[in-house]
Every structure is written in C-alpha cells, then in structure tokens.
Amino acid sequence: MKVTVVGGGSTYTPELVDGFSRLREVLPIDELWLVDPDPERLRLVSGVSRRMFARAGHPGVVHDTSDVVAGVADADVVLLQLRVGGQAARHGDETFPHEAGCIGQETTGPGGFAKALRTVPVVLDIAEAVRRHAAPDAWIIDFTNPVGIVTRALLEAGHRAVGLCNVAIGFQRRFARMLDVAPEAVSLGHVGLNHLTWERSVTVTRDGASEDVLPRLLATRLPELAEEVELPGELLSLQEAIPSYYLRYFYAHDEVLREQQGAPTRAEAVLDVERRLLAQYADPSVDTKPEELALRGGAFYSEAAVDLMASLTGNRGDTQVVNVRNDGTLGFLPDDHVIEVPAVVTANGLTPVPVAPLAPEMQGLVAHVAEYERLALDAAVEGGRDRVLRALLAHPLVGQFSKAERLTDLLLEANARHLEWAR
Secondary structure, rough: OEEEEOOOOOOHHHHHHHHHHHHOOOOOOOOOEOOOHHHHHHHHHHHHHHHHHHHHOOOEEEEEOOHHHHHHHOOOEEOOOOOOOHHHHHHHOOOHHHHHHOOOOOOOHHHHHHHHHHHHHHHHHHHHHHHHHHHOOOEEEOOOOOOHHHHHHHHHOOOEEOOOOOHHHHHHHHHHHOOOOOOOEEEEEEEEEEEEEEEEEEEEEEEEEEOOOHHHHHHHHHHHHHHHOOOOHHHHHHHHHHHHHHHHHEEEEEEEHHOOOOOOHHHHHHHHHHHHHHHHHHHOOOEEEEEEEHOOOOOHHHHHHHHHHHHHHHHOOEEEEEEEEEOOOOOOOOOEEEEEEEEEOOOOOEOOOOOOOOOOHHHHHHHHHHHHHHHHHHHHHOOOOHHHHHHHHHHOOOOOOOHHHHHHHHHHHHHHHHOOOOO
C-alpha cells in the first residue's frame, strides 16, 4: 500500500509515523511519501520518519518530494494536512478580527473563513492531481481545516474524499480514562458540523451489554466535564450534552475575545514549539516521537487516521466519526452539506448512522453556521469581494453589516497575496 501525506513537512507528521509504526498490522504500508514545498522541513521530517520506521522494524520505505504528481502517483490513500501561508497566516487569522470586535481563531469565525479562502483552491488543485495520477480507487482524507468546508469542496468536485477531525477521538479517550475502560468500549453520540459538535450520549459496552452513561456523568462529574470544555456546568445540564470546546467561541464569545486581546496568539506559541521540534528532528539520534510533540496539538490524530485508512482500504464496515455528506441525516440541512457524525466506513463509501433530532437551540445554530459555510465555499471557489461580504454577514459571530464590511477589508488586506482573484 502507498500512502501519501501532502503537507508531509509538518511537525505533526511524526505523530502519524508513530501511529503507522505501532499499528502496522492494521495498516500495512509499503511506501510512505511525504510531499511538501519546504525542502528543509521536508528533509528534517522525512529523516526522523525513516529513523522511526527503522527503530520499529517497519518494512515501509519513506520517500520525500516537493512534486505533488510524483508524490500521489499510484497512491492508495492521500492525506491532506497543509497550511497555506504557514503560521504567519494563522497569526493573521487570530488577530485581524479583533479590529472589528470579533474573536480571532483559525477555524471559526472570520479567521476560519480566511483560512478557507486560502485553502480550498490549493486543495482542489491537489485533488485534481490525485484524480489523474493516483490509484483509480484512491481515497482522499482531509485533515486540513476548516475540515467541513474543505471536505464539501472536494465532494462537490466529485472526489472520493472524507474529512477527519480529532475532537471525537479525543472525547472518546477522555471518557475511557474517566470510566477506566478500554477506548474501544466507548462510542459517542457525536453530532453537528466540524468544530460545532455535541456529545449527546456516551455508550459503554461491557460483556455484551451497552449503557449510555452520560446522564450519570452529568449528575456526578459535572464540574470536571464543564472545566474540560471551559463552559458553565449549567449549560451542559440544560442541553443534557457536552459541547465541544469550539462551542465556547459561540456561547462565551465576549469572554473569549477579552482573553485573546493583548495575549500571545496560538500561532506564536506553535512557532516556538515547532522550532524546538525541528531541532530535535535534526538530531540523528532521535528515532522516536518527541514528548514535546504533544504541545503541538492533534492528540490521537494518528490513531484516528490509521483506523479510517484501514477501514477505507480493508472494508471493515465499522463505525467512526467522520465528516461526510448529510444525505438526510439532519433533515433540516441540504443533502450535499457536510456534517460530522458517526458513519459506517467501507471501501465503497461512508454511510452516516441515523441520529435523533437536535434540540431546537442546537438545530438553530447548526443551520445558521451551515448557511455561512455554503456562502464561504462559494466565495472560496468563485472569489469576489461581494461573496466574501455575504459570507461574513451570514456568520453568527459577525452579523452586523458594519462589522462585516470592516472584516472584509481586513481579511482581503491580510490575505491578498494568497488569493489570486484579490491581487
């Protein structure tokens, strides 16, 4: 099997390689190709990746290239984990919205929209290379944010694609530790859009019997659960669900904005972590995943990616949380919208598991953000200032026309070099 990672020079990549090494019986990789335009990062990351495979006794061969076509040629799976504009662009996403009184974040709000505008055209170009040169039944797995918008762009263009996020597997692992059970014994009632989700059930299976333990957890562990997502326990009790941390940008917007203003950005913190990681990757004695990689984010990313690849290529027919076409799962959304829910995964495709209707306040927020996402994708594909303005006006974290106009100017000024139509 040939697996290609586009954005392979990312400091995330050794997390993936660690998973490939540990779980090689699940996913037998013969060739791992790392594709990246930055030759120095690619050299360092591919070097440590080769040493990690060697230490683990993995028989796969690691290749590196800046040539997308060479990288994806005959690939069975292509994983996308790129960041157009790097951490400098992310820093902009996390700061320019403050000038209009909005939160700055790389996947949510105006900053997330800026990232979508930069990312979608690049991803679609890569996907065309996959269509022309990869194996005929190759899968594209998108880990590039904003995952929901990018995945819908791929599906709308007719690609064999699925989106992946580590929020659900992170919750699963936390609940497993909390309950002192194996992770595979825990399944989640995870529902919503990417980075706009709730856990509405936590089902534990023991000795063939299953129980939803979420009501008990909310009754006995509420302060701990609320602290985990940095939201009031009263909200969790009201919704009888656990919102993802990303809901904090909606449910506590003004508080988050106050915290962000004047504080270092996440991009600045990540740059510091990346410098330290790359220095370790350059050390020829380093042949394991550095502990410091946990500070980079993406916890359990490798396990989620390996599980998904194994099911797509091995036709396991298991259930995993993915970003997939709605196709009637949430009846208030169009069929072609991309939602994040459990789905049965086979080599032939992904089928969402039926979910119970959302509570009215959840449905209203999901519907609102979904309409913004549709306008955002239109702006990313077609370009144009008016399309950008419409999408910002539609976002529930913007709303006011004067803010939307100001944000449009700020966004285009900060991102003109990455947007062909705006130059």
